[in-house]
Amino acid sequence: xxxxxxxxxPETDHGHGQTVKxxxxxxxxxxxxxxxxAAADQMVQDxxxxxxxxAQIDNNPLTAEINRKSREQLWPKLIDPSVRIKDMDAQxxxxxxLSPSPYQYNYAYPADFARETSQIVNNRIxxxxxxxxxxxxxxxxxxxxDAEIAVTELDRCIDELGFKGIEINSHVNGQDLTRANLESxxxxxxxxxxxxxxxxxxxxxxxxxxxxxxxxxIGHPLESALAVGHLVFDGYLERYPGLKICVAHGGGYIxxxxxxxxxxxxxREDCRQNISKPPSEYIKKLYFDTVVFTxxxxxxxxxxxxxxxxxxxxxxxxxxxxxxxxxxxxxxQGLSEEQEALILGGNAAALLNLDPELISRLVGAKAx
Numbered sequence: 001x002x003x004x005x006x007x008x009x010p011e012t013d014h015g016h017g018q019t020v021k022x023x024x025x026x027x028x029x030x031x032x033x034x035x036x037x038a039a040a041d042q043m044v045q046d047x048x049x050x051x052x053x054x055a056q057i058d059n060n061p062l063t064a065e066i067n068r069k070s071r072e073q074l075w076p077k078l079i080d081p082s083v084r085i086k087d088m089d090a091q092x093x094x095x096x097x098l099s100p101s102p103y104q105y106n107y108a109y110p111a112d113f114a115r116e117t118s119q120i121v122n123n124r125i126x127x128x129x130x131x132x133x134x135x136x137x138x139x140x141x142x143x144x145x146d147a148e149i150a151v152t153e154l155d156r157c158i159d160e161l162g163f164k165g166i167e168i169n170s171h172v173n174g175q176d177l178t179r180a181n182l183e184s185x186x187x188x189x190x191x192x193x194x195x196x197x198x199x200x201x202x203x204x205x206x207x208x209x210x211x212x213x214x215x216x217x218i219g220h221p222l223e224s225a226l227a228v229g230h231l232v233f234d235g236y237l238e239r240y241p242g243l244k245i246c247v248a249h250g251g252g253y254i255x256x257x258x259x260x261x262x263x264x265x266x267x268r269e270d271c272r273q274n275i276s277k278p279p280s281e282y283i284k285k286l287y288f289d290t291v292v293f294t295x296x297x298x299x300x301x302x303x304x305x306x307x308x309x310x311x312x313x314x315x316x317x318x319x320x321x322x323x324x325x326x327x328x329x330x331x332x333q334g335l336s337e338e339q340e341a342l343i344l345g346g347n348a349a350a351l352l353n354l355d356p357e358l359i360s361r362l363v364g365a366k367a368x
Contacts, residue, residue: 224252
């Protein structure tokens with residue numbers, strides 16, 4: 001495994017010397033991991049330069065150089081399913097829910113062009129799944145800059161490619177998800193019963209986030225907080241009560257500070273224009289992954305929001321990934337075996353509507 005230092009890294013990964021188990025008798029599903037598709041990059045490079053939107057380039061030269069080197073190192077993991085399978089086996093992960101690299105949303109391009117890049121990305125993920133149907137399921141990407149095209153590609157992902165959900169950004173070219181004319185998209189996602197995996201890329205507050213790689217450790221959870229805030233206060237989680245939304249990186253900042261959402265609900269009319277219940281009642285509908293890196297934060301998520309709403313994730317293969325996802329869950333004190341089983345894979349199996357026969361086969365193999 002080629003991960004950098006983390007709280008739960010094994011000693012061979014330059015971690016903190018903590019001994020953890022990588023194996024589990026329960027089903028293990030990683031709901032947060034990425035694939036990058038070079039063919040879609042080539043399409044972007046071939047797009048007329050004078051019509052190309054500004055690139056999302058790190059404004060810190062050191063950060064940009066580190067990211068360039070990191071991508072070179074991680075490239076085989078992003079593009080080669082056989083390399084990925086070896087890492088999954090080392091981590092004790094049975095199934096990965098593959099989502100596109102967030103760099104390949106391409107929302108800033110014309111919708112017709114983004115439809116083509118989305119299809120290229122989605123088709124490649126489908127090839128991963130076809131090659132290893134017992135180890136991978138697919139989450140797709142759609143051009144959210146056009147709701148009609150997004151709905152059409154969503155349907156194709158489900159009906160033709162067999163995908164289990166769609167990955168979305170926290171905004172669409174600076175427009176909040178609830179202000180981007182996406183009502184038909186959310187309605188279709190609810191109707192089809194698929195997962196929406198909310199994963200930010202960078203931050204819309206670029207001016208103050210250039211140093212210390214802040215666009216990721218601060219920017220990503222902040223973007224998630226804003227997106228969840230709008231979904232709650234703009235009434236989308238009330239209007240579409242059947243939506244299944246999983247928020248990456250432990251849900252960002254919202255799960256740890258939801259009381260600040262609830263406090264003004266009774267005090268201020270402008271905080272209850274579109275909702276009939278306290279905001280936390282809607283947050284309870286969301287799912288959060290385990291990519292929080294510390295045991296106490298994972299235990300907090302379980303204690304406050306319930307083990308049935310926490311799903312195991314890694315952010316594989318990036319350097320901000322949790323390198324020992326199974327060990328992270330197993331080493332968190334105070335979790336019952338039933339809670340562990342839900343977090344490790346039971347919840348994800350239900351969210352992703354995994355084949356019961358596949359689950360039985362994978363779990364049965366561990367008993368021998």
